[in-house]
Amino acid sequence: MLRTLYKISEAQAELQRICDRIHTDQVVEQEATVREILNAIRQSGDEALLHYTAKFDEQTLTPQTLRISGAEIDTAYQQVSGDLLQAIRLACKNVKAFHQQRLPKNWVTFEENGVVLGKRYTPVANAGIYVPGGRASYPSTVIMNAIPAQVAGVERLVMVTPTPKGHTNPAVLVAAQEAGVQEIYRVGGAQAIGALAYGTETIPKVDVISGPGNVYVTLAKKQVYGTVGIDSLAGPSEVLIIADHTANPVHVAADLLAQAEHDPMAAAILLTTDSKLADKVVVEVDRQLAGHPRQILTEKAIAHYGIAIVVESLEEAAQLSNQFAPEHLELEVEDPWALLEKITQAGAIFLGHDTPEAVGDYLAGPNHTLPTSGAARYASPLSTETFMKHSSLIQYSKSALLNVAGAIDALTNAEGLPSHGDSVRLRVEE
Numbered sequence: 223m224l225r226t227l228y229k230i231s232e233a234q235a236e237l238q239r240i241c242d243r244i245h246t247d248q249v250v251e252q253e254a255t256v257r258e259i260l261n262a263i264r265q266s267g268d269e270a271l272l273h274y275t276a277k278f279d280e281q282t283l284t285p286q287t288l289r290i291s292g293a294e295i296d297t298a299y300q301q302v303s304g305d306l307l308q309a310i311r312l313a314c315k316n317v318k319a320f321h322q323q324r325l326p327k328n329w330v331t332f333e334e335n336g337v338v339l340g341k342r343y344t345p346v347a348n349a350g351i352y353v354p355g356g357r358a359s360y361p362s363t364v365i366m367n368a369i370p371a372q373v374a375g376v377e378r379l380v381m382v383t384p385t386p387k388g389h390t391n392p393a394v395l396v397a398a399q400e401a402g403v404q405e406i407y408r409v410g411g412a413q414a415i416g417a418l419a420y421g422t423e424t425i426p427k428v429d430v431i432s433g434p435g436n437v438y439v440t441l442a443k444k445q446v447y448g449t450v451g452i453d454s455l456a457g458p459s460e461v462l463i464i465a466d467h468t469a470n471p472v473h474v475a476a477d478l479l480a481q482a483e484h485d486p487m488a489a490a491i492l493l494t495t496d497s498k499l500a501d502k503v504v505v506e507v508d509r510q511l512a513g514h515p516r517q518i519l520t521e522k523a524i525a526h527y528g529i530a531i532v533v534e535s536l537e538e539a540a541q542l543s544n545q546f547a548p549e550h551l552e553l554e555v556e557d558p559w560a561l562l563e564k565i566t567q568a569g570a571i572f573l574g575h576d577t578p579e580a581v582g583d584y585l586a587g588p589n590h591t592l593p594t595s596g597a598a599r600y601a602s603p604l605s606t607e608t609f610m611k612h613s614s615l616i617q618y619s620k621s622a623l624l625n626v627a628g629a630i631d632a633l634t635n636a637e638g639l640p641s642h643g644d645s646v647r648l649r650v651e652e
């Protein structure tokens with residue numbers, strides 16, 4: 223049952239609790255488990271990877287069977303329908319088109335005084351993408367991660383995905399082939415993140431790990447950050463919907479459930495100016511949940527991290543939403559573009575009554591791997607830049623150096639670093 227809150231102070235406290243749900247005080251046990259798993263992978267490589275895969279995914283593997291073979295990928299193509307293959311190809315096309323547009327550009331400026339400045343982007347050499355596969359498996363996530371890496375020009379693209387009890391979704395393998403993944407390993411959870419971060423005898427160490435996952439995956443990415451780069455803390459998922467009297471309660475309820483069905487830690491939040499709408503959504507959530515194939519998991523998410531909040535105005539809704547910094551924000555209001563002006567923090571924003579989050583989850587083009595748990599305050603959707611870094615370019619002519627020699631001298635003296643001063647003086651005095 224979705225709870226309803228009317229008091230702003232209670233709403234703020236509750237939103238903070240939900241936002242913080244993957245931060246340490248609520249997940250002390252999981253943090254410790256993840257630390258132990260990562261240490262074991264670092265020390266024992268494949269042996270630990272196989273041990274945790276047997277333990278958590280109930281799958282007995284050997285170093286030789288960790289990698290998914292070409293024959294398995296060929297078989298997967300026989301198993302997917304023509305419609306599904308077409309849908310995968312449409313999603314690849316849209317995601318590629320969007321990410322090609324967002325490819326960062328190199329630039330160089332030649333200034334008249336003999337100064338040349340610039341910025342030059344290069345892809346990382348090796349990227350690892352995590353594709354969730356615990357409670358659901360995600361061909362869409364393969365596309366959302368592999369295509370931007372391809373567009374960025376990554377040389378070696380390695381994918382990991384758990385296949386619990388040996389169950390492999392053929393659509394994930396087909397999506398990987400279509401999106402240009404070169405190697406796939408059937409491992410998941412913190413152990414897979416550890417393998418990509420530290421390398422094992424079988425799995426290569428990569429430079430960047432991207433991709434969403436549950437609390438174990440997300441905490442593992444947080445812990446290995448620094449050893450490798452990461453995209454953002456992407457999961458468990460969340461949606462926040464701002465709705466006014468023009469919203470359809472049946473649609474709003476469906477969108478809340480579409481997020482809750484991902485994970486018992488998924489968050490589904492409604493902020494509305496219309497208390498009658500809130501009441502209808504509460505009833506509708508229960509109605510749609512009855513007989514839902516993922517009812518127990520979805521009910522857990524709704525009970526712990528689901529909430530309807532009745533607000534005074536859309537301004538108040540925008541303030542609360544900005545405080546929460548949701549992964550997905552739906553603006554189901556009469557004038558979504560006017561409300562957008564007040565929104566400053568959100569991973570992806572869906573405008574209007576006919577744009578359910580699912581359109582972005584699958585194929586609109588923008589990435590569905592998005593910052594969660596407040597990370598949208600400082601992080602952005604996964605993009606080609608996730609797989610790139612840039613170098614600054616600087617060139618000075620002798621006369622340009624002469625122009626600034628005095629200023630550099632003053633600064634080197636202030637820092638007590640005479641060799642820095644010499645490196646300039648010796649050139650301009652030549």
Ligand SMILES: NC(=O)C1=CN([C@@H]2O[C@H](COP(=O)(O)OP(=O)(O)OC[C@H]3O[C@@H](n4cnc5c(N)ncnc54)[C@H](O)[C@@H]3O)[C@@H](O)[C@H]2O)C=CC1
Nearest residue numbers: 354355356357384410411434435436456459484485591592
């Ligand atoms: N933010 C984003 O962009 C997106 C987020 N997601 C999120 O991805 C997540 C997918 O979660 P799952 O289906 O669970 O798949 P998952 O692949 O993330 O996690 C499954 C793995 O968790 C590990 N695990 C499970 N129970 C464990 C335990 N007790 N101790 C240690 N490790 C354990 C196992 O190793 C298992 O292989 C959801 O939270 C969903 O919301 C999905 C798509 C996009």
Ligand SMILES: N[C@@H](Cc1c[nH]c[nH+]1)C(=O)O
Nearest residue numbers: 360362459460583590591
């Ligand atoms: N809603 C997921 C993405 C998704 C994939 N498949 C369905 N949904 C997210 O958090 O971005």
Ligand SMILES: [Zn+2]
Nearest residue numbers: 480481484583
């Ligand atoms: Zn979804």
